[in-house]
Amino acid sequence: MPRLRALAVDIDGTLTINRGIFTLDLEAINMLRELSSHGIHIILVTGNSLPVTAGLARYLGFDYSPHVAENGCMVFYRGSRIRTCTGDASTAARLVEEHLSDILYPSWQNPYRHCDYAFNLRSGVDPQAALEKVRNLLHREGLEGISIGYSGYAIHVKPSCVSKARGLLKALELVGVKTTETVAIGDSALDVELKHASAVLVAVGNADEELKQAAHIVAPGRSSESVKWLVKLLLEKNLELDGLLSQ
Structure with a gap:
């Protein structure tokens, strides 16, 4: 297995000090900066809108790399906005806002989004129950080609063609990095x-169980503590990916 050339990092619940909150771990950020000093692309891959993602990348010092917003719908690189999916979820988002306002309210970022729309849970609402109500609504209205999911922060309504993998693949293509040279967390x-x-x-x-089951590695610690563990491990291995899966 080759050496690391790119580390794809989610933001909310990963770079924050815990899930469900928005405070970034500055020690983790500094460790990622150390990793970037070795020529590694730090690529943010998030459900946030493009302006939030691009702005954060700039101020964290990672704007030399492409970044993925809206759960893969948008890629931002060197001032250019690249849309990876032509699907449209605006009708679905409007229906959710109109019919489920008792349990969900739209994210303030939605006016700046292109295809992935986020909805926050009202106090006391169970995420899985809310997801089921959204599914039932869209089915009743006959809408197809729409995917929904819960990030731990918001429910996302997006075209089914959108995925974080699709966005990351485009980002890697822009900088000539192979998937075999990439780690994601x-x-x-x-x-x-x-x-x-x-x-x-x-x-x-402290990830969702579904991710733990799919991942090659479940890191110790929670959220940003896990990021710091991973970066330390990568540096200890001199960025060589061989043997990483034995951890």
């Missing part, structure tokens, strides 16, 4: 898709 079931665009998929220690 995340926390939610939505990150399972990254297995199709990386050599090694890592789940943070």
Whole structure:
């Protein structure tokens, strides 16, 4: 297995100090900067809107690399916005907003989104029950080609052609990096898709069970602690991916 050339990192629940909160772990950020000093592309792969993703990448010092927003729908690189999917979920999003406002409310980022729309849970609402109500609504309205999922922060309504793997594959293509030279880490079931665009998929220690089952490695610690463990391991192995799966 070759050396590492790119590390794909989810943001919410992965670079934050825990799931469900938004505080970034600055020590983890500094360790990623150390990794980038070895020429490694740090690629953010997130469900956030493109402006949030691109802005965060710039201020964290990772804007030399492409980044993936809207769960794979949008890729941002050197000032260019690249849409990876022509599907449209705006009608589905409008229906959710109109008919399920008692349990969900739209993210403030939705006006800046192109195809993946996020909805926050109202207090006390069970995520799985909300997902089921969204599925039933879209089925009743006869909408097809729509995918829904829960990130641990919001319910996402998107075209079925959208995936984090699709976005990451486009990002890697832009910088000439192979999937066999890429490691990915995340926390939610939505990150399972990254297995199709990386050599090694890592789940943070407090990840969704579905991701833990799919991942090659379940890292110790929670959220950003798992990121720091992974970066330390990669540096100890001199960026060689051979043997990483034995961890």
